[in-house]
Amino acid sequence: MMDWNNLLSEERKRTSSTHSDHRNGFEKDYDRIVPSSSLRRLQDKAQVFPLQKNDFVRTRLTHSLEVSALGRSFGNLIGKKLVEEGKVKIEDFSRKISALLATVCLVHDLGNPSFGHCGETIIQNWFKQWFSKDIFSTYKGIKTLTQEQKNDFIHFEGNAQALRILTRLQFLNDQNGVNFTYGTLASLLKYPHSSSEIDSTKGKSYSKFGYFQAEKKIVGKIKEATGIGEKRHPLTFLMEASDDIAYYAADIEDGVKKSIVRWDEEYKAIKEKLNKKYSKGFKFLDEQRDLAEINKVPDRDLVNVQNFRVWAQGEMFKACADTFMENYDAIMNGEFDKELLEASNANDIKIILEEIAVRLIYPCKEVLTLELVGHSVITGLLNMFIEALVTDEGKYKSKQVTGKYYHLISSNFKYIAKLDIDGKPNKTEQDLTLYDKLLLVTDFISGMTDSYAVDLYQTLSGVKLP
Known part of the structure; x- marks a missing residue:
């Protein structure tokens, strides 16, 4: 079983020169990345809709801020539960994991290229074609390029690029990047495997890769310091859940704002499918809808979908927290390898939201x-x-x-x-x-x-x- 004393390692590749004791290492990580150029660039990187003139629609930065808020809340809730149940006896445990989750959730998309996840696919496909061209064999240095290195580009992955940015590219004074704690870096390893180990049949953590061959050495240090080995850090599951909860609901809200999703129609269809299970929630939402109409609130569709988003995210949040606690031992033993949301009691909400996005938003003109x-x-x-x-x-x-x-x-x-x-x-x-x-x-x-x-x-x- 993994040990929280190692999982929350505040060790860094380069010993920190700050000696202030009012912040733990993960709070320092957060403070280090907030002013960075890498984070600022996310304000002009697409979440779903690239090159937007409308400030309402989410960018990769606003999405990351929402994910970070959810991660912090997960840390507070899960930390409190684990301490109350006697599963963890570490001073300031809740404070530490909430700070770590706020940080890792803020940077989870740092390596995504321009034009969202579509950009990843474009880079992958470009290299697949390039490596297969006859002229490729004529380039100088081709014999030095290993298959593992080729795979880094054929399967180009924003998660691996994020780790590269944090450990190398976000340059300050040396080759250590922003010099995050090993605990934070380990939590970022959503896929703690190389590009040659991809095998979705083994579980979620093998479906993509988490680091380039260039970062193999630092990843070895991260795994050794935190004791995760080839398994996911437990807090990685909560980072992933925060991301899922944020974008499944928010993408629909953005779709309504852009008049792509007709909310009244979709709401009625959702209610018909979910009302029996979530009758209390839909009663509240109907009351809010009636109140908005009585008060002649402008942009009622937008107000109504925002109320729905808040409710849906709340339900998914609670369900994911419950799933984490129910599978705690399996998670700590590295035996659980699924998405929390998918394994939770609120997966039905996720499925419906995903269906709307796939049907109306992603294929829109x-x-x-x-x-x-x-x-x-x-x-x-x-x-x-x-x-x-x-x-x-x-x-x-x-x-x-x-x-x-x-x-x-x-x-x-x-x-x-x-x-x-x-x-x-x-x-x-x-x-x-x-x-x-x-x-x-x-x-x-x-x-x-x-x-x-x-x-x-x-x-x-x-x-x-x-």
């Missing part, structure tokens, strides 16, 4: 059009930058086309790519392996906001002037 824009942009940028970096001999002279592309890449990313095993900037461009170059490009492109990606693509395509 605006979403599909913007996803096609994303396909053109990300594919185009990958074509330009990968071709430039792998065909240049490593000199990257600014007078040559390949060199021009190289010099457009963020200086921070180039600096980090040239750090040696000891974290010193001793490597030159000629020392970069093919794997280093591919990581450099995916770091650069996946880190772009939606607007910046479109702007850069249009500029380099000659559609607009810089």
Whole structure:
């Protein structure tokens, strides 16, 4: 059984220079990431609808803030229950896990590329095609690229990129990134396996991968320090539940705001399916709907769907907390490998909300059009930058086309790519392996906001002037 004393490890790769004792390590993690450029970029990355002029519709940042709030609440509730039941005897346990969950939930989408999850698929498909081309075998350094390294790109994953950002790319003073505690980093490992271990038949945690080969060493330290081994950290289940609860309901609300979802029709259908089980909840919702009509509240559909969201998220929250406690021993032994929401008594709410999103929101004209824009942009940028970096001999002279592309890449990313095993900037461009170059490009492109990606693509395509 995993041990909370290890799971809540406040150890860091580099010992913290702060000695203040009014914050625990996880509160410090939260305070470290809030001012970061990586987090700020999420304000211009799509949740569902990219490139929105409407401030109401959620971005990846507002979604992450909502997930963080849910995670903090889970920490308070679960922490209190575990202490009351005598399962945990650690000082300030509730405070620690609520701070950890608030932090890990805030950064859970940090590695998502522009244009949402569609962006991940575009990158995956691009590399699948690129690796299969005959010309690929002619590139310099191909023999040094292992199958495991290829898989990192073929299965490109935002979760793995988030870990890479936090442990390396969000550069401060050295190669340790923001230098989070091992406890927080372990909780972020939703899929604690490499890209060559993907096997959905083994359980949820094997359905994707959680780290690139470049981060294999730090992941080993994280697993050793926290004692999770090849299993999920228990708090990872609550992070995942917070994410699920937030977006299943919020996506519908955004759909109503954009007049894609006709809420009255959908509400009646939902009530018909769920009223028997949740009669008290629907009685309350009907009362709120009547009150809104009597008071002639403007935007009644929006008000009504917001009331529904609050109720639905509350039901899913309680059910997930119960499921965590009911399966606590199995979770601590690494024997539980499912989504809490899917295994909970409120899975019926999730199924209905998901069906509405799949039927009305994801296939709507605006979403599909913007996803096609994303396909053109990300594919185009990958074509330009990968071709430039792998065909240049490593000199990257600014007078040559390949060199021009190289010099457009963020200086921070180039600096980090040239750090040696000891974290010193001793490597030159000629020392970069093919794997280093591919990581450099995916770091650069996946880190772009939606607007910046479109702007850069249009500029380099000659559609607009810089």
